[in-house]
Structures are given as structure tokens and as C-alpha cells.
Amino acid sequence: MPGEGNLKTLLQNMTPEMHEGVFVFCSxxxxxxxxxxxxxxxxxxxxxxxxxxxxxxxxxxxGLPYQFAxxxxxxxxxxxxxxxxxxxxxxGRLAEAGISVNAVxxxxxxxxxxxxHRAEEALHHLQNVSKQAQLP
Numbered sequence: 092m093p094g095e096g097n098l099k100t101l102l103q104n105m106t107p108e109m110h111e112g113v114f115v116f117c118s119x120x121x122x123x124x125x126x127x128x129x130x131x132x133x134x135x136x137x138x139x140x141x142x143x144x145x146x147x148x149x150x151x152x153x154g155l156p157y158q159f160a161x162x163x164x165x166x167x168x169x170x171x172x173x174x175x176x177x178x179x180x181x182x183g184r185l186a187e188a189g190i191s192v193n194a195v196x197x198x199x200x201x202x203x204x205x206x207x208h209r210a211e212e213a214l215h216h217l218q219n220v221s222k223q224a225q226l227p
Contacts, residue, residue, distance in 0.1 A: 094171035094199065101177045102224035105166040107217040113147040113207050115157035116193070126153050132163070133195050133202075144195075144204065159193065162210035164203045164217065172196065184220050185213055 095101050114132065118140045119125055125134070129150075131143040150157045170177055178194050178201060185192045185205070190213050193204040205213040 092169070094169045094174065096171040096174045098174070098176045098180065099224055101168055101170055101174060102180060102220060104168040105181075105217070105221050106168060107164050107166055107203075107214055107221070109210060109214050110163040110165065112163075114144050114161050114163050114204060115147045115150050116142065116144055116159045116161075116204075117150055117155050117157045118142045126155075129153060159204070160207045161193070161204040162207055162213075164205060164210070164214060166201045166203070166217075169199050170196075170201055172198070177201065181217065181220065184216055188212065188216055190216070 095104070120140045121136070123141075125131065125141065125143055129143070129145050131145050133144040135142045147157070147160060166181070178196070181201075181203070182192050182194060185203075190205055190209050192213070195202045195204070203213070203217075
């Protein structure tokens, strides 16, 4: 089943859910493998190396340097990979509040990594975006 592409419907039904735990961003040189004990939630191969996102305790246990301690918020609506403006509306609202966000679009959902110390505030803003989209 294809994902939703209508912006208003996406905003109305996004139902943001915050995951337990703190996630961090790591990078390994291209010629090194990600340690087998790690369970990344996202991996992306860049020219500078392999970037991945794992739980902070996993990175610390492996002795890996990391950046951006963040919480993961998943927008549970099944969004189309071709939807126009969805992430722009979401990240724009967070930007207005001065909250940074690293967005990852996967096959079914969009996932937002927001600073750990502003996660509850970010969740509140996202819930308000959805409520406002439901108004006539």
C-alpha cells in the first residue's frame, strides 16, 4: 500500500511518538566495520565514512566518540516517499521554536532526532501542529 501524500492528511494523522532512550550519531572510516555488538537504527555511507545512529549506551560501551545526544520521535503516519512539504512543515515549526532536528525518512515513516534536553518541548510542538491541521 502506498503512503499518504496529502499534506493536510499527513499533518492531521502524524501522531508523533517518542522512543525510550537517548540516541547519538557516530562515524567510522570507510575501511572499518561497525562493531557487530552495535544495533544501529540508521546507517548511511558517506564519502568521509560510514555514519550511523545508535543508543548512547551502545556507543559508550564500544568506546566510540559520538555527537548530538538526541531523542527519537517517529511520525507514525505512513508517509509517501514522494510527499511534498511534510518535513518542511514539521521542521519549520521546530525551527521557529529554536529546536534543531535531524530528520530521517524511511520506507513507512519519518523519524526526527531532536536534542535530548528539548525533546518534550519538540513533542509538544509536533502535537500542536497536528491539532491545528485538524481545525476546519
